[in-house]
Amino acid sequence: MENKFEKKIIISFFIVFIVFSCNEKTIYQKWNSKISKRYQVVDSIIKDKTMYLKNKEEIISLLGKPQSVYNDGNIFSYYCGMSIYMGISFKDSIVEDIWRYENFFKDKFSKSKWENEEYRFEVVDDLISNYLKIGCTEDFIVSLLGLPDKKYNNCLYYNIGIGYSGNLMDPDWLMLCFENQYLHKIEIIVY
Numbered sequence: 001m002e003n004k005f006e007k008k009i010i011i012s013f014f015i016v017f018i019v020f021s022c023n024e025k026t027i028y029q030k031w032n033s034k035i036s037k038r039y040q041v042v043d044s045i046i047k048d049k050t051m052y053l054k055n056k057e058e059i060i061s062l063l064g065k066p067q068s069v070y071n072d073g074n075i076f077s078y079y080c081g082m083s084i085y086m087g088i089s090f091k092d093s094i095v096e097d098i099w100r101y102e103n104f105f106k107d108k109f110s111k112s113k114w115e116n117e118e119y120r121f122e123v124v125d126d127l128i129s130n131y132l133k134i135g136c137t138e139d140f141i142v143s144l145l146g147l148p149d150k151k152y153n154n155c156l157y158y159n160i161g162i163g164y165s166g167n168l169m170d171p172d173w174l175m176l177c178f179e180n181q182y183l184h185k186i187e188i189i190v191y
Contacts, residue, residue, distance in 0.1 A: 028062055035118045038080035046098045055093045114145060120160040124174055128186055136183045141176055154178045
């Protein structure tokens with residue numbers, strides 16, 4: 001009888017281990033699949049107690065290289081989409097704390113940030129305020145932003161992702177319309 005009980009305990013632990021391993025793999029697969037969708041699993045990562053046993057190298061191996069590093073390498077910051085970030089602090093190179101925070105400050109425009117489509121929504125306001133002026137040419141726009149995602153009726157459309165409006169279903173768009181090859185309308189289309 002005791003032997004059957006031991007087998008049941010061993011099988012139970014094995015099942016729990018498999019379920020936990022599959023769940024962990026799924027969470028981190030989602031994390032690594034697309035930066036702008038990481039916000040969907042941030043809370044699960046924060047609740048994962050095994051994270052607090054990991055060192056910096058293990059965190060980088062699991063989550064990838066952080067977007068920013070502070071405090072002499074003892075704080076990692078990961079962008080998660082939707083203006084949400086995850087911070088990880090280390091003490092003696094082991095995870096001390098993990099938290100979520102939001103950054104509502106938009107970033108400055110640069111070509112390299114624009115080329116990474118997952119960051120476009122963060123720089124579009126600065127782009128409109130400081131770079132796009134009524135009367136500039138289509139050639140200037142294309143040299144600055146690259147080819148548009150769509151072109152229709154003398155308008156260029158650039159996908160700025162879901163982070164601008166927060167609509168999780170449809171992306172937002174930067175629409176630039178031209179008249180006689182000069183910019184005459186700038187609009188962000190949100191759904």
